[in-house]
Amino acid sequence: MDRATYLPDVVDVSADWMETRDQASINEGQAVVFGPTVIEEWRNATDPDVYPNTNWFDIMYRTAKTQRHNLSVSGGDENLKYFLSANYLNQEGVLVATSAEKYALNTSVSAQVLPVMNIGANLLANLWKRHEPADGADVVIGNLTRALPIYPNKLKTGEYGDSRFITPGHNVFRHPYAKAVEGGSDINETHILANIFADVKLPFDIIYRVNLAVNKYEETSNTFVPEILLYDPTDMDHPKILRFNSDRSSERTNRDNLNTTFFQTLEWKKTFGQHNINLLAGFSRESFRTSHFNAYVEGFMGNELTELNNGTVNKNVGGTSSRSSLMSYFGRAGYSFADRYLLETNFRYDGSSRFAKGHKWGFFPSVSGAWKIGEEDFLKDVDIIHNLKIRASYGSLGNQNIALYSYSNSINTEQGHSFNNTVVAGSAVTTLSDNKISWEKTVISDIGIDVGLWQNKLQLEADVYWKKTTGILARINVPAQVGDLNGPITNLYDMSNRGLEINVSHSNNIREVVYRIGGGIAFVHNNVDFLNGDMQYIYRGDDGDAMYIIKEGYPVNSYYLYDADGLFQTPDEVAAHAFQSAKTAPGDIRYRNVKDDDNVIDSNDRIITGRTVPKFTYNFQLALNYKGIDLSALFQGVQSVDMYPQGNLAYPNYNGAGITKDQLANSWRSPADGQTKYPRFGLPKRGSRQNYKNSTFWLRDGSYLRLKNVQLSYTLPARWISSVSVSNLKVFVNGQNLLTFSKFKETDPERGVMNEDFAEYNSIKTITFGLDVTF
Amino acid sequence: MKTKYLILIALAAIFSSCSESFLDTVSTDTYNEENFWKTETQFLSAINGSYAVTREFSSYKLYLDNVSPNSYNMSGQVQLAEGTHDISNERWFTDVWNLNYRGIGRVNNVLAHIAQPDLVISESIKTRITGEAYFLRALFYFELINLYGGVPLITDAPDFYTQKNLPRDSKDAVLTQILKDLDEAQKLLPPSYSGGDIGRATQGAALALKARILLYESRWTEAASAAKAIIDLNRYSLFKKAGNTPTQNYRQLFLPENENNQEVIFDIQYSAPDYTHGLNLNLDLQLNIAPLPDLVNSYLASDGKPTSESSVYDPAQPYENRDPRLHATISVPGYLYKNTIIPENKYYSTGYAYKKYTTYLDDVTYATDVKNSPLNYIYLRYGDILLMYAEAKNEAGNIDQSVYDALHLIRDRAGMPDIPQGLSQGELRNVIRLERRIELANEGLYYNDIRRWRTAETVMNTSVYKNNGDLIQTRSFNKDRDYLWPISLATREQNPKLEQNPNYGK
Known part of the structure; x- marks a missing residue:
């Protein structure tokens, strides 16, 4: 059973919302939308069609059921081994009218065909069928976060309801329920992974290994956008057509990706007395082909026949394909003495098609060593020390994950135009390029220690590392006067991550209770080391101001914000403070005059603050076993990270959307309210936006602790079940994301930190009841 | 023997796969600058x-x-x-x-x-x-x-x-x-184009843009002569159709079926379904550009006098007996538009909505809002040139009959009486400025x-x-x-x- 972890608690009493909306207009110096008469009428009315009080989140979200079945068989003998499995998943989405069905088949076989040769194959096939709203779940969730309580869902007559009021930013009601249940997208994803391998023993104990793999992914989606009418209950004769992303239409898209891998190694191992040597040389190449096409047509006679052939006008077709490739030489040399001193070196020499000739190749060596002190004679007899190991490593790796052909000045041919209603081809350079780009390189230095005490009842692992990334591939901001071009992707800046990771665990038993507890913590400190003395800004929000900054000496993507200093309470406070706006009044945010160069709050008064990289993450686990009863739990936590939710429901009355109960209760109305969580009501985006500048006022602590997983199971005693030839039978109940502790209440805290929008598919909490049978 | 073959196969496989050209992929959907700028x-x-x-x-x-x-x-x-x-x-x-x-x-x-x-x-x-x-x-x-x-x-x-x-x-x-x-x-x-090239910049467009810029710079004499040069081309004229009322003539100037007509000097070209804009929604449903009462009130009465002075203006029926361009530009309550008598509270923003630059007609029913409009936006038209000419001549202190002639053409097409003769420079300035406000309303x-x-x-x-x-x-x-x-x-x-x-x- 699945439920959304977090849903905004919206105001669903229309009259309450209408009052805040009118108050916002008054505060902005605009005419009110409803007025006290209409609001009073609404409060006392009973007809739910004309005077609805709709809670759209209740309508759109549900407790969803999922079924999962797994079946696997394995067996074989020395010469032939096999494994077969079949999985089936049938999942309702927590959002209405979404569902998924997944079939997975997995086969692997290996055979010793010659004394010197072992061959085998794996075949994995997944079929995933999904149903989504025609505009996609994200768009419908976006519509949902904008649906107001004054909109009716279904009228008594069965029709979908429409809004009686139009407000700025909300001229059209995009009925989320109708958009979710009418029409839709059926998406079929097929994923096939096949590989064959052979291990051959060559003379001199050399082992040759070759692996050929084909990874094929295909996605076909069929989307039908129906024509649905919405009825204003007070004007049933003039229904409006529900607004989807497109008019009534059918669209088919096909995506076809093929990835082939060829991988081979030669390996040699030898032991001379206490010396162990191990050498490996390898070569691999991978090619990727992606292609897609789509076909679109409008002009359907009704909502019944939905095939492309049933459409007649505005036919539209598109498609493209691309290729890329990777090639690597790699090797390893390992040496150990007496299993106490370990030394290993690795290298990779990687080539990528994503870079221009002369810049394709990167060399990434690494070396590591370890000393198992615990094995030394002088510690062998120390009883409490079971294991003690010191490790050190220095390694490098590369990243080439950028768009294809970023190195070449390409001409964008999608810049068409029309003359006299005749379409003509058009093209332009829209993006600059840097043809010298090459691999981004990360060098990691790590020192670690592993300790096991009292027969490993207490174990400790600790690592200190320094990770330095140079030539980070990123797009540079270009002043618009240079043809308003997208900046080139270039090896732009360097940064380092210094970290400490510690994991501790303890296990023991008290009579028949076996337990294990453990925990870990990871600290990281991020710093931008080099950006050529320059700054890069990431712009977000309605003002188009910077929200994040990349600057030498600060953590990457730090917030760059006005520094809020509470709310003005009186006109005198406003007058006494530096000038913010001609409209500033009590209940507005007071920004700190950081750089006191003049008596004006301006862009000089922004500060670099906050963290998009958490200060530390941690986890702890617990496992108990008593006579076949198992209990396990895993907690995960993230500490000191800042989130900046923006837009619908994050700001009250944003662009015609509604408000949450928290905002209703905690917005400033009079000096008696003091320092409230929200400023006085206003019209973010559509009004004077002085309270909605990017400022620390809206920055929220995103720290959380979550019970990620908890499971209780009971394994039946063998003697009860052996009579029915079952070797193992376990019943279990499992919960995921059941508990979350966080000050962050706006939405699920486990989310992309730099994703400011609420409208995303929610994280879910799941309770699973299961049965595990082994024959 | 077998192992020897296997070694050979292995080595062959290794070497056969090392070809560098494997990494030389070519974009199949973009040109790059090396093979562009040729044809x-x-x-x-x-x-x-x-x-x-x-x-x-x-x-x-x-x-x-x-x-x-x-x-x-x-x-x-x-x-x-x-x-x-x-x-x-x-x-x-x-x-x-x-x-x-x-x-x-x-x-x-x-x-x-x-x-x-x-x-x-x-x-x-x-x-x-x-x-x-x-x-x-x-x-x-x-x-x-x-x-x-x-x-x-x-x-x-x-x-x-x-x-x-x-x-x-x-x-x-x-x-x-x-x-x-x-x-x-x-x-x-070139002076003009034919077929699928109509809409590209012409000689007249360059001249007209120059006239506008000189006017904006108050370089009156030069502006007047640039405007005069366009008039003298005898290529452009005000849009009119035989049998039309003045309201129809003015309204139809901005309809898709009359795009690229004789009055258009340069326009921004749109077409359906590929290259459209949303002005139908912006002007009508969403009222993002809504006419203010101040504009509506500034339309003269049909006798050419301000409503405050006119004898034909009736405050009880304020939209009757007005400059015909009023109803061609603006939808007002109580009148037919989109085949509906517009109710008093329909336009919640200011009480009015622009018709100009929508494709909606007065006597046609629309089942739904037209989201995507292919209507061209006229950047420079001959009506504007005539007004530029009149203004530049007047400001340059060079008032002659040609100024009155230019204004006559505008007033005549609008179905309004001529302005009185013999006005002072100041009086004429006020007349021209009002005429620009009315004639070019909602043209940005x-x-x-x-x-x-x-x-x-x-x-x-x-x-x-x-x-x-x-x-x-x-x-x-x-x-x-x-x-x-x-x-x-x-x-x-x-x-x-x-x-x-x-x-x-x-």
Whole structure:
């Protein structure tokens, strides 16, 4: 059973919302939308069609059921081994009218065909069928976060309801329920992974290994956008057509990706007395082909026949394909003495098609060593020390994950135009390029220690590392006067991550209770080391101001914000403070005059603050076993990270959307309210936006602790079940994301930190009841 | 034996797979600059790609009048209209700058490459494309200096390292380049086109743009002679159709079936289904540009007198006996539009809605809102030229019969009586300014007019009301600051060398 972890608690009493909306207009110096008469009428009315009080989140979200079945068989003998499995998943989405069905088949076989040769194959096939709203779940969730309580869902007559009021930013009601249940997208994803391998023993104990793999992914989606009418209950004769992303239409898209891998190694191992040597040389190449096409047509006679052939006008077709490739030489040399001193070196020499000739190749060596002190004679007899190991490593790796052909000045041919209603081809350079780009390189230095005490009842692992990334591939901001071009992707800046990771665990038993507890913590400190003395800004929000900054000496993507200093309470406070706006009044945010160069709050008064990289993450686990009863739990936590939710429901009355109960209760109305969580009501985006500048006022602590997983199971005693030839039978109940502790209440805290929008598919909490049978 | 074969196979496999060319992939869906800028087709597509930028004018041109006494937007341009704008709270300050430089970059690329000596394309196409590029460059730079004053003057193909830190040039320097480009364009461009080329820049377009720029610069004598040169071409005339009423003539000038008519000198071309704009929704359903009562009231009575002085005007029926352009431009309550008698409370923003620049007709029923409109936006039309001519002549103190003749043509097509003869320069100025306001209402020109007339500081320091008398906005205009837009914060962050305009903060 699945439920959304977090849903905004919206105001669903229309009259309450209408009052805040009118108050916002008054505060902005605009005419009110409803007025006290209409609001009073609404409060006392009973007809739910004309005077609805709709809670759209209740309508759109549900407790969803999922079924999962797994079946696997394995067996074989020395010469032939096999494994077969079949999985089936049938999942309702927590959002209405979404569902998924997944079939997975997995086969692997290996055979010793010659004394010197072992061959085998794996075949994995997944079929995933999904149903989504025609505009996609994200768009419908976006519509949902904008649906107001004054909109009716279904009228008594069965029709979908429409809004009686139009407000700025909300001229059209995009009925989320109708958009979710009418029409839709059926998406079929097929994923096939096949590989064959052979291990051959060559003379001199050399082992040759070759692996050929084909990874094929295909996605076909069929989307039908129906024509649905919405009825204003007070004007049933003039229904409006529900607004989807497109008019009534059918669209088919096909995506076809093929990835082939060829991988081979030669390996040699030898032991001379206490010396162990191990050498490996390898070569691999991978090619990727992606292609897609789509076909679109409008002009359907009704909502019944939905095939492309049933459409007649505005036919539209598109498609493209691309290729890329990777090639690597790699090797390893390992040496150990007496299993106490370990030394290993690795290298990779990687080539990528994503870079221009002369810049394709990167060399990434690494070396590591370890000393198992615990094995030394002088510690062998120390009883409490079971294991003690010191490790050190220095390694490098590369990243080439950028768009294809970023190195070449390409001409964008999608810049068409029309003359006299005749379409003509058009093209332009829209993006600059840097043809010298090459691999981004990360060098990691790590020192670690592993300790096991009292027969490993207490174990400790600790690592200190320094990770330095140079030539980070990123797009540079270009002043618009240079043809308003997208900046080139270039090896732009360097940064380092210094970290400490510690994991501790303890296990023991008290009579028949076996337990294990453990925990870990990871600290990281991020710093931008080099950006050529320059700054890069990431712009977000309605003002188009910077929200994040990349600057030498600060953590990457730090917030760059006005520094809020509470709310003005009186006109005198406003007058006494530096000038913010001609409209500033009590209940507005007071920004700190950081750089006191003049008596004006301006862009000089922004500060670099906050963290998009958490200060530390941690986890702890617990496992108990008593006579076949198992209990396990895993907690995960993230500490000191800042989130900046923006837009619908994050700001009250944003662009015609509604408000949450928290905002209703905690917005400033009079000096008696003091320092409230929200400023006085206003019209973010559509009004004077002085309270909605990017400022620390809206920055929220995103720290959380979550019970990620908890499971209780009971394994039946063998003697009860052996009579029915079952070797193992376990019943279990499992919960995921059941508990979350966080000050962050706006939405699920486990989310992309730099994703400011609420409208995303929610994280879910799941309770699973299961049965595990082994024959 | 077997193992030997296996070794051979293995080694063969290793070496066969090491070919470097495996990493040389080629883009199959983009040209790159090495194989572009060679053929006529490519140059045509590059100049077309420059025109494509002009379509984005729909994001601001008409909306500018929301910062004038003509129009009001309850959900946009709030800061600019109320005078609470700063360097970062109005997206236009960044977006309009960016989109015009996008156009400039594209035409500079065309001009840089079409000058290659060894290029093999036909001379006539080369000449025309060069002329089009000069025209478009002048157009984009004019949009910029009109709103921001001086801007960095860049005439070379985009180059990050040499251009990223360039400071603003003086407005005069940019203006000189614009006029030079227009003179070039005028020499190179053809007088007209046929078929699928109609809509490209013409000689007349270059001349008309020059006239507008000179007018905006108050270079009256030159503006008058540029306007006169267009009149003397005898190529353009006011749009009229036999059998039409004046209201029909004026309304149909802005309908899709009459695109590229004899009055159009240069327009921004749109077409369905590919290249449309949303003005049908913006003007009608969403009322993003809504006519203010102040505009409606300024339409004269049908006897040519203000409503306060007219004997045919009846306050009980305020929309009767008015300038026929009123009902051709604006939908008012109680009258037929979209085949419905418009109810009193229909237009919740100001009480009125613009018809002009929608494709909706009075007597046709629409089952649903028309989202995508293919209607061209007329950037320069002959009616405007006539008014430019009259204004420039009057301001130059050179009032003669030709001024009255030009105004007569406008009034005649509108179905309005002629203006009285023998007016003083001041009286004539008022007549011409009102005529521009009415004739060119909702064409995105009035904001420019009140700024160049320096009347914004009066007419924008007022409150505006809905037709029922409700206060809807208290406006403010700072004469020491607001005649120009600021360079936006984001723009200056990218290039700190750009100086800010006076009295805008940091």
